[in-house]
Each structure stands twice: as structure tokens, then as C-alpha cells.
Amino acid sequence: MEKFLRLKVELNGMYFIFILGTAGSGKTTLTKTFQEYLLDNEMDTAIINLDPAVEHLPYTPDFDVREYVDAYEVMETYNLGPNSALIASIDLILTKASEIKSEIDQIEANYVLIDTPGQIELFAYRETGRLIAELIKGNNKALGLFLLDSYLAKEARSFISLLLLSSSIRFRLDLPIVNVLNKIDLLRDDEVDKILRWSENAENLIDELGKIDEYSIDLVHLLIENLSSNLIPISSTDGKGFDELYAEIQRVIAGGEDYL
Ligand code: GTP
Numbered sequence: 104m105e106k107f108l109r110l111k112v113e114l115n116g117m118y119f120i121f122i123l124g125t126a127g128s129g130k131t132t133l134t135k136t137f138q139e140y141l142l143d144n145e146m147d148t149a150i151i152n153l154d155p156a157v158e159h160l161p162y163t164p165d166f167d168v169r170e171y172v173d174a175y176e177v178m179e180t181y182n183l184g185p186n187s188a189l190i191a192s193i194d195l196i197l198t199k200a201s202e203i204k205s206e207i208d209q210i211e212a213n214y215v216l217i218d219t220p221g222q223i224e225l226f227a228y229r230e231t232g233r234l235i236a237e238l239i240k241g242n243n244k245a246l247g248l249f250l251l252d253s254y255l256a257k258e259a260r261s262f263i264s265l266l267l268l269s270s271s272i273r274f275r276l277d278l279p280i281v282n283v284l285n286k287i288d289l290l291r292d293d294e295v296d297k298i299l300r301w302s303e304n305a306e307n308l309i310d311e312l313g314k315i316d317e318y319s320i321d322l323v324h325l326l327i328e329n330l331s332s333n334l335i336p337i338s339s340t341d342g343k344g345f346d347e348l349y350a351e352i353q354r355v356i357a358g359g360e361d362y363l
Pocket of ligand 1: 125126128133154219220222289337339340
């Protein structure tokens with residue numbers, strides 16, 4: 104707790120935190136648990152739901168994109184399949200940009216958590232997704248939390264693939280990214296420690312992979328030696344690791360671009 108207080112940064116204005124990750128990585132659950140954590144520590148927090156296809160939310164959003172675009176209505180109205188309806192929905196969000204912007208401008212909070220759509224590729228890899236992120240954050244500071252599902256990350260090749268995805272999203276959205284190892288309650292302590300050691304030293308990861316070609320060795324070095332943050336282990340269901348996550352966010356806020 105002492106560390107938490109020492110690292111607390113006085114915020115000027117609002118800070119936008121985009122919650123990103125593959126389908127089912129735990130974005131919505133983390134959004135809820137993190138809001139509870141911030142409120143318990145007396146920080147004003149608001150939530151934006153950007154997923155037009157989510158059916159049930161465990162929190163009450165301050166802004167809900169489904170009030171403007173609902174993927175299930177889009178599917179019926181335009182007679183589309185689920186994936187096409189999602190793509191169309193994300194594109195349709197932009198047609199409501201000015202209404203959405205004026206509603207979001209009403210939000211007052213230290214932190215605004217943004218729960219992003221289930222399929223990350225539909226949000227991060229389409230131009231509209233990037234434009235929506237720009238629209239929402241305006242001139243405020245922002246970062247992304249990229250969630251790595253522990254159950255996938257415990258296999259070395261999956262771990263590397265998730266880090267590649269995280270780097271690609273960092274590049275695509277042009278946001279500082281904090282990598283978060285979520286769902287650690289599903290792993291033994293020694294499994295979590297092993298993943299953390301991989302994230303600290305490329306050689307540990309290369310040893311785990313066994314015989315690999317030069318390209319893969321170079322890639323692992325590039326990824327591990329240029330991580331934009333420490334890998335933070337958490338469990339959104341048990342509430343573990345949130346002091347450390349908050350401290351890492353503070354370090355990124357305090358360090359700005361120099362930190363990255
Ligand atoms: P989509 O938006 O549908 O892609 O999912 P999401 O990334 O928002 O994930 P969500 O929060 O819906 O969680 C997916 C599943 O993982 C749910 O069954 C959650 O209960 C579970 N889950 C989320 N966080 C944790 C965690 O820390 N530990 C465990 N054991 N399960 C978790």
C-alpha cells in the first residue's frame with residue numbers, strides 16, 4: 104500500500120484507459136474489478152462500453168455504445184451474419200460521432216475505463232476503430248491495457264504470439280501499452296513465475312522454445328527487450344494484483360513517452 108501511495112500521481116484532467124485483448128481474455132470482468140478498485144481508493148471512475156454486441160454487462164456504464172448502435176439490430180435490419188454485423192456496427196458508430204462525442208464530453212472522472220469490442224481485430228485493425236479511439240480520448244492522456252489470458256500464455260509460442268499482437272496494437276492505436284497477465288488464479292504459482300521470467304529475459308524464453316531458427320531468436324529478443332511495460336500478473340475474479348497494476352499505470356503516466 105505504501106508503494107501505491109508513493110506512486111500516486113496528481114492527475115490534470117482525465118485519463119483514458121482502453122481495455123484491450125483477444126475474445127474472452129477478460130476485458131469486461133477487468134473493467135468491473137478495476138472500477139471497484141479505483142472507487143475503493145477514492146478515485147472517480149467512469150466506464151464507456153464500446154462493444155455493440157455485448158449481451159450482459161456486470162457494471163453500469165456511464166456511456167453505452169449500444170444506445171446508438173446495437174449489433175443484433177444491425178444484423179436484423181441489414182440481414183447480415185454475426186461478423187459482418189459487427190464490422191458494420193463499428194463503422195456505424197462513426198456516423199454518430201458528434202452525438203457520441205458530446206455525450207462523452209459530459210463525463211467527469213479521474214479515470215475513464217473503455218471496454219472494447221470482443222473481437223480485437225474488428226476494433227484495432229479497422230481504420231474506424233482507431234478514429235473512434237481518437238474521438239473518445241480527444242486531447243486527454245490515454246493508454247491501453249493489453250490482457251494476456253494466462254491459460255494461453257503458459258505455452259511459450261502462444262505467449263510470443265500474444266506479445267506480437269500486443270505490439271501490433273500498440274503500433275496500430277499509437278498508445279502506450281501495459282501488458283497484463285490476467286486470470287492467474289487458473290495457474291500454479293510456479294507457472295506464473297515461469298511466464299514472468301520469460302518476460303524479463305529473452306534467453307529464458309528462447310531456452311523454453313528449444314530449437315528455433317535465427318528469425319525467431321531475433322524476434323524474441325526484439326519483443327522482450329522492447330516491452331513497453333513490466334508484465335503485471337492479476338486475477339480479475341480474485342482481485343489480486345491491482346495495486347501493482349495501478350502502480351504500473353502511474354509509472355507510465357509519470358514517465359510519459361520517455362518511459363516507453
Ligand atoms: P468478450 O468481450 O466476449 O470477448 O470477452 P471479454 O474479453 O470481455 O471477457 P469476459 O470478461 O467476458 O470474460 C470471459 C470469461 O473469462 C468469463 O467466463 C469470465 O468469468 C472469465 N474471467 C475473466 N477474468 C477472469 C479471471 O481473472 N480469472 C478467471 N478464472 N476467469 C476470468
